Amino acid sequence: MADSKEMQLRASKLYKKRSSFEMVWRQLRRNKGALLGLALLIIIIIGALIAPIVYDYDTDVIGMNVRERMQWPSARHICGTDDLGRDIFARIVYGARYSLAVGFVAVIIALIIGTALGAAAGYIGGVFENIVMRVCDIFSSIPSVLMAIAVVSALGKSTANLMLAVGIASTAPFVRVARAAVLVVRGEEYVEAARAIGQPDWKIVIVHILPNCLSQIIVQATLRVGSAIISAAQLSFLGLGVPAPAPEWGSMLSSGRLYIRDYSYMTLFPGIAIMITVLSLNLLGDGLRDALDPKLKR
């Protein structure tokens, strides 16, 4: 009797249940690239958060200062100043607020619409599934830059519309991931059991089915934020994004381009900012994918 109790105790210690967060973190901790990405991302987010404390938006970020225009990088202005005498470093730090906000909000829009549609399509099946998937095909065959251009030109130029445009253009992958995940577990016994005890369909999908594909959705979302940031910068570069004088990285590149021959630093730094931000998200996303889905790891 005493023996078996002791064994039970030992077994429960050995098989101490780890939360899935803990397990992912253990995997992630071993991946140097993912840690680097996470660290960079945290630095960028902190920078974006404290930017309004360090810089005054009206004087430092959008205020003109003609006497200090077109200065090459120096100790005073580490990234130089632009054609209106504004400190480029201050604008880049402040610009992180726009890029991160647009990237994250656009992906959240895509995630909510895409997951809901994909899960419903997979669960309901039949004609509805067919229609959703065909519409998804249609959306994926429109090049996403052109799609976003069309949406922005329909809704008008503003930060909110930019988020919506980029969000709509990146919805299709989420539909596919959610549908595939639902199809895998739809026939499982525990889903059948939930149905047998009379749980409503929406509850079955949200409580029992969707958590199974959470990891794939998280990975997809992390990687998509990076491409959403690039899309947003592209639209701003084309003059269809965040309106001037806001310090958006894409529009900074667009104005720097006019002076590329003689003042190349104006084109250099905003691009580096975009690249480092997207790189950090890609590193983290790749690491998460390896940690959450060991099958994919090579």
Next chain:
Amino acid sequence: MHRYIIKRLLMLIPVLLGVAFIIYAIMNVAEGDPVYQVAGPDATEEQLDALREEMGLNGSLLERYFRYIFKLLRGDLGTSYVSKMDVMQLYLQRLPNTLKLASVAMIVAVVISVPLGIVAAVNQNSIKDTVSMILALLGLSMPNFWLGLLLMLLFSLKLGWFPSGGAEGLRSVVLPAVTVGVGLAALLTRTTRSSMLDVLRQDYLRTARAKGVSEKRVVFHHALRNALIPIITIFGVQFSNVLGGSVLAETVFAWPGVGRLVVDAIDQRDIPTVTGALIMTTMLVTIVNLIVDIVYAYVDPRIKAQYTK
């Protein structure tokens, strides 16, 4: 096999109609009611109605859409508000430039990515592998228009090797094509590597090696041919992104293609041109994807077998 092709062709029709409808509907919101602009503030209600009819703007959205589709079937995309030219003609004038840019970009991508991916896979976990993967990651993280600006700065403004804009001669296509191709190359390098790694583990390669086939022949003859299938698929899917990327490259390098046409038309609120160019481009992407799928079915006996039973 014929059944497969016929089935795919039939499925193409609703997709193309859907594509056209979505773009038409979005651009319809963008357009608002342009008769006020054209007619001026003093026009009477009758004059406005007459003008609507003349511009093909009367009736419900669906009515107008179907009228648009029937005109499209006859090759008529309407008239540009700005240049008063036939939109189809404008589009066809620009299309060869964009196709030239896209195809050179895809060649650039393959030339960079396939060797890099093979080297990475064959030397898995070595320094060569790590360097290739870092390059691919940088390529994926870099906004292509910024890369274009940097290339222009270095190779045309500083070194003067290539022109910084326009579409004169062979040299002018190099920088825009590299701009578009690098992102695709990054993606293809990753695909080539993982696809090669999959194939290199297969038993038949062990058999080939056991029979004394040289390692070079194993890699290039036995492995690469099978690894190519996923690479071809990605290639087809990415055609849409290449056209999207070329919009930016065309803007940076003043390349007179379809992307430039769309961006300029949006600036001038020339809705018929934007709508027509977007619909035609998307149809092109859809048809190219279909061709890739069919080629893919021919290459992969497993798909062929499903439809020849």
